[in-house]
Amino acid sequence: MAEFSTPTTEQQFAENFAQLKPVMNRTEALYESSRCLFCFDAPCIKACPSGIDIPQFIRQINSGNDTGAARTIYEANYFGNACGKVCPTEVLCEGACVYNLQEVKPIEIGRLQSYATTKAINSGKHLFGSGADNGKKVAVIGAGPAGISAACELRALGYGVDVFEAKAQPSGLTVYGVAPYKITNEETLAEMAYLQAQFGYNVHFNSAISSRAELKKLEEKYDAIFLGIGLGKTNELGLPGEDKINCTGAVEFIAELRQHHHEVAVGRKVIVLGGGNTAMDAASESSRLGAETVLLAYRRAKEEMGAYEFEYDLAKGVGVRGLFNVAPVEITGNGYVAGVKFIRTETKDGKVQEIAGSEFVEPCDMVIKATGQAKQTEFLSLIPGLKLDGKGRILANAHTGQTSNPKYFASGDAWNGGAEVVNAAAEAKLTARGIHAYLSK
Amino acid sequence: MPDLSINFAGIKSPNPFWLASAPPTNSGYQVMKAFDAGWGGAVWKTLGVPVVNVSSRYGGVNYRDKRLVGFNNIELISDRPLSHNLREIEEVKKRFPNHAVIASLMVQSRQEWHDIVRQSQDAGADGFELNFGCPHGMCERGMGSAVGQEPKVLQMIVEWVMEVAQKPVIVKLTPNISDITEPAMAARRGGADAISLINTIQSIVGVDLDKFAPYPIVDGKGTNGGYCGPAVKPIALNMVKNCAQHPDIKLPISGIGGIENWRDAVEHILLGASSVQVCTAAMHFGFGIIREMTSGLEQYMVEKGFNTINDMVGKALPNVLHWEDLNMKYKVTANINEDKCIGCQLCYTACEDGAHQAIKLNAGTRVPEIIEENCVGCNLCSLVCPVEQCITMEQTDSGTQHLTWKERTEAGDIPTKFEDEKAGGRHHWVPEPAAALGKERHKTLPGKARLYSGETQVPAQAEA
Structure with a gap:
């Protein structure tokens, strides 16, 4: 007997795939934020790859400054809402919450984070903008967590940014790979639309970059190229019968x-x-x-x-x-x-x-x-001088994201071999600064 | 089983819990419901001159997720016809003859006082409470706290009342005065049988940030109200104590202010109250809270071996002294129970920023360490610690020495320089001011700050 009956309507689908972390209402957010101890040198911040000032944004929610809370979150992580919903918080911020040691339920940090960011997204409140135009341009390949985060940060630093995406929608695996009960397509895309409206980068959809000629054009037109290409298809197992239908x-x-x-x-x-x-x-x-x-x-x-x-x-x-x-x-x-x-x-x-x-x-x-995704080594071989490690991951400077081809920078799965949305978002922010440092020389 | 009943200045009641004169005692309906629920007595919503109320009468103070830790009102005395109130008092007394019904009164002239006392007496009230406390509205008409703040006027009115009162007279005091014992003494000189305190404290509970007006807002404007609720208990306790310890007042005290459970009531009683009055908690949670209050009080009395309420009245008073009588040789030092510590480090930052820099952090652990020689025993860390019994204050003096400031004064041993063994800088070191500037770690470094400082753990091990 199946646990779930086969969904035949959108309604039934939504029931079978009900959100694990539904958005809080104001009362729930007030109660939950009231529990935060405001730890000194808080372990939750240290456990967050993007270093969000969690006690600060929780305190802001508690005092009714939801807008300020959203700003705190986005200042550290442009995928604020997505991360609140899809992050493995059990092993990150919430896993580090000191309440665990007291055998008290940890603060629901992820849901509080999404509470604040959802409010900002829904209100369309303008929290950020692009920096003064510095005349330089960066091409971003891939509109996933790494690419979009890099685009936001680069725009804030005054760069012209064009994002090239092979698929029809932004956010990469957030909309194509995360389980549907973690985040809905609507939520994902609303955050992407919000970010684009704030920072004003261009995204070219259905625009795969896959040839040397296309790369060459980018190299000529842009001052730097950001690789946020992620991983490729599922690895072949090399078993007999793998080509069978289903x-x-x-x-x-x-x-x-x-x-x-x-x-x-x-x-x-x-x-x-x-x-x-x-x-x-x-x-x-x-x-x-x-x-x-x-x-x-x-x-x-x-x-x-x-x-x-x-x-x-x-x-x-x-x-x-x-x-x-x-x-x-x-x-x-x-x-x-x-x-x-x-x-x-x-x-x-x-x-x-x-x-x-x-x-x-x-x-x-x-x-x-579900045996892992292949690295996109074939595509990466089109970039002159680009070095990969033994596992097919792009080699890049840990602090700047700069690859062995100085014009190319990388972040996200293609660099770290496959990690969480939050890792890509945090790395891309760092790498955008690496690009800025390189182009400001 | 302990006996919860009381005889308060001649007013008998099955337990010490009375509803204070306020909205919950506005009608016979409410009072009967309260008695039915288990309340021992009720001080009727003040009877007096005709009044008209405004709409929008209460304001609240919320703390984080807790509602109404403080409360204020701008409502006046009863706006119901006197005849209705008197008739209902009579009805309640008939139905509940053993419960205490006290008529709260507020009028102006001697004749009016005589009339209303006689009428309430005839209705069957067990006693009177003279409302000299309302700090809003009525005081603008020369009543309420306007009387409570003028001991001479207060005494005169008490004398008027005593001319005709055949039942015990309680004088309700306003806390809006610098020395509560002065009006209490005036009540005694006037011949009152008891005092009750505190009435509400003049207050503004909050300001609307959009309308720029104080709560509660009446058509865009507001006025000061009377403050009550859990937040006022410490002020009430101190004033109850002051009256209870005064050598000449010697009147039974009905304790009022911030009582919402049995613990609050016991605190009032231990500081000298022999009945307690409750309003805000009943307004917040309804009359049902009385069950927890009586059961808690009863259990406490069983555990402590008290048979009657009188056994415990004023039990804490001998231990409330003047500062100059405290033992300066007593010393406590903070101790962190490492097994219980959850590593929030609130004690560390509290001591660093709010006390005497007597807690340090060590590498490799989130459990802070007490710097014993710098700990003055202020209690702050133990107060901020979220874990029960994790930080305890342990006595570290020998326990054999006793010296008070008063004794030093009498012995002519008052320091003229800051060279005492307890002085800051001698007993405990104080860091150099500039040492503060090198302490970036004294704040969390989130997001961008961490990126700049290079603290972020870089995920990829790959280096170009």
């Missing part, structure tokens, strides 16, 4: 889901391959789409999963079952997916070893591969 990548599956909601069909019996946070999302989502059984298959032991504990709990909470120490060896079926052949594994001295003769087939009608 075997899909998690990133692609979630992107479809975010755009087409209940119109996305899911199998009756879904197997998700992987043990990271994306695997948890894909499994949860399959269940919420009405799959009868959802199996999460991971090569190693439960304790070795890369996913946050609360993400696994969330998946379990919607009926997902875990299958551990199994490695897929083949996707079976005749045209359509009919099952996954696994082999059992054990971990010896930190290495996964297959147990000979332990193969078995787990029937299913859909396979979602």
Whole structure:
């Protein structure tokens, strides 16, 4: 028996994918903000990759200065609302809240943050603007958290900014990759529209930069180029049968889901391959789409999963079952997916070893591969002199984001290998300053 | 079981909790409902001259998420016809003969006082409370606090009342005066049987930031009101104590001011009150709060072995002294219980910025450390600490020495220079002013500031 019935309307979709962190009303925000202790040298700030002055904005909310609170948040992080909703706050700010040590519920920092920023966004209040035009121009490739954050900061510093985005909407994985119960498309896009109205950068949608010729044009026209390209498609597993119908990548599956909601069909019996946070999302989502059984298959032991504990709990909470120490060896079926052949594994001295003769087939009608995203090495090879590390990540100065090609700067997943929205937002701000320092020489 | 009943200056009541003269005692309906709920007595909303009220009468002080920690009103005395009030007093007394019904009164001339005392007496009131306290409206007409602030006038009116009163007379005092014992003494000289205090404190509870007008706003304007609620308890307690300790007043005291639970009531009683009156809490939460108050009081009496309310009246008074009589040899030092500390460091910043720089932070831990030699034992850290019993103030003197300022004065040992062992700079060091400037870490460095200072942890290990 499925936990959720298959949603057939937008209404049903919204119910199955109800927001985990719904926006607070004024009373809730008042009560919650009243609990904040205003710690000295607050651990929550230190735990925030973007260093938002959390006690300050909570105090501002408490005194009825919601606008000031939004300003405090955006000064540190342009994805203020998105981060409030999608950040793994359990392991960041809220995980650091001193109340945890007292066995008292930590302050709901994420929801308070979204309370303040949502108010600012909805009111359209003008909090920031572009700096005086300094005559220089920067091209930003990718309108994800890194690209948009860089664009905002660069505009504040007086640069002309053109953002080139392959897809039709801004915010990258925030609108194409995050689970729908974490943030809605409307919320995501409203923040993007708000930022663009404040800072006035240009975004060219459906404008993939993919050839040397296009890059060359950018190099000629712009003083610097910011790479906020993120990661690519889901890694191929290299298994027989991977091309069967209904075997899909998690990133692609979630992107479809975010755009087409209940119109996305899911199998009756879904197997998700992987043990990271994306695997948890894909499994949860399959269940919420009405799959009868959802199996999460991971090569190693439960304790070795890369996913946050609360993400696994969330998946379990919607009926997902875990299958551990199994490695897929083949996707079976005749045209359509009919099952996954696994082999059992054990971990010896930190290495996964297959147990000979332990193969078995787990029937299913859909396979979602959440086995990591490929790096965009092919595209990056088009940039002269750009160095990557052994894992395909762009090498760049930790303080300025400048790559080995001095005209190119990088932030976000393409640089850090794949992290949270908040990391990209924080890095891009730093890198924008790196660009400014470089162009001000 | 302890006996909660009282005999207050001749007024009997099944428990010491009375509703104060105010909106909750505006009608027989409310008073009967209150008695039914468990209240021991009620001081009727003041009877007196005809008045007309304005609309928009109350203002509140909210603290963070807590509503009405302070409250004020600009309502006048009863605006209902005297005959209605008297008839209802009679009805309530018939239905609740063992409960205390006290008529609060406020009129002007001697004849008026005589008339209203007689009428209330005839209606069956168990006693009178003379309202010499209202600090708004009525005082502009020469009544209320205008009387309470003039001991001679107060005494004269009490004398008028005593000419005809056959039931106990309580004089309600206004706190809007520099020495509360002066009107209390005037009440005694006039022959009153008891005093009650405090009435409300003249106040402005807040200003509307958009309308530029004080609360409560009446057609864009406002006036001072009378302040009450939890926030006034400390002022009330001190005034109750002052009257209770005064050697010549010697009148039963009905304690009023900030009482909302049994603890508040016990505090008033321990400082000398033998009945207590409640208004704001009843206005905020309704009459149902009485159940918690009586049960809490009863439990406290059981635990302390008090059989009657009188056993505990004034029990704290011997321990309330003048400053000059406190033992200067007593010394406490803050102690942080590391197992309980949650690392908020509020004690650190409070001591740094608000006290004597006697707490330091150490690398590698969020648990602050007390610099014992610099701790003057001020209590601040223990007061700001959000964890129960985490910071305790431990006695660090030998406990054998006793020396008061008074004793030093009498022995001619008053310091003429700042060289005493307790003096700042001798007992505890004081940092050089310029040392403050090097302390960036004394504030959190969020967002942009952290970026500039290079404190942000850079996520990618990759270096070009």
